Amino acid sequence: MNNIVQYDIVLIGVVITIPYIKNLFSNKIIYITLSQYTNWNIALICINYFYKNNNYEAFIAINSSTIFVIYHIFRLTCRDKIMLIPNIPKYFTYRAVDFVSFFVHVLPAMVYTHDLIYNKIGKCDVQHNIGYEVCLFNLLWALQCFGTLNPCNAYFHVDDIYVKNIWYITLLSHIFFGYIYNNLITIGCTLSPCLHHIYI
Numbered sequence: 001m002n003n004i005v006q007y008d009i010v011l012i013g014v015v016i017t018i019p020y021i022k023n024l025f026s027n028k029i030i031y032i033t034l035s036q037y038t039n040w041n042i043a044l045i046c047i048n049y050f051y052k053n054n055n056y057e058a059f060i061a062i063n064s065s066t067i068f069v070i071y072h073i074f075r076l077t078c079r080d081k082i083m084l085i086p087n088i089p090k091y092f093t094y095r096a097v098d099f100v101s102f103f104v105h106v107l108p109a110m111v112y113t114h115d116l117i118y119n120k121i122g123k124c125d126v127q128h129n130i131g132y133e134v135c136l137f138n139l140l141w142a143l144q145c146f147g148t149l150n151p152c153n154a155y156f157h158v159d160d161i162y163v164k165n166i167w168y169i170t171l172l173s174h175i176f177f178g179y180i181y182n183n184l185i186t187i188g189c190t191l192s193p194c195l196h197h198i199y200i
Contacts, residue, residue, distance in 0.1 A: 131178020
């Protein structure tokens with residue numbers, strides 16, 4: 001089985017499995033936690049611990065970078081509503097939320113972007129913009145979890161126009177980061193023989 005087929009199977013498996021698992025729980029907090037996109041990304045990262053694939057790691061880098069951007073848009077514009085997210089414990093302070101946020105929103109973007117740029121540059125099996133695949137995955141997440149593109153049930157209520165704008169930013173961000181990473185990898189593949197010659 002080649003890397004592309006394995007990569008597809010993992011993503012399809014996640015899209016099918018997480019919604020199935022969350023429907024097994026009657027506990028509202030677990031149900032909401034398994035409905036949140038950041039936690040889908042954490043599941044992808046856990047799978048990546050056992051399963052290494054350049055396409056898959058580029059996918060996570062793009063996904064994590066967009067999550068970083070979208071979370072911080074909400075953090076800056078809806079700071080008062082962050083604490084309304086149902087699975088944030090009532091005793092949490094903003095400092096506690098920021099501490100947890102570092103591990104789930106900031107660190108994955110830093111680690112996977114760094115790894116992609118410094119360790120995957122010369123590996124040329126990623127030859128297209130994976131950002132489009134991340135867009136599809138993101139849309140499937142919303143439809144699987146909510147039956148609509150409005151995910152407010154797992155977060156907090158915002159106006160419909162705000163939901164639309166966030167979707168525009170999210171999808172454009174996936175494509176943008178995919179374009180940037182794909183070009184970095186392509187440039188690395190072009191330069192790697194030269195760099196290999198210089199370092200030897």
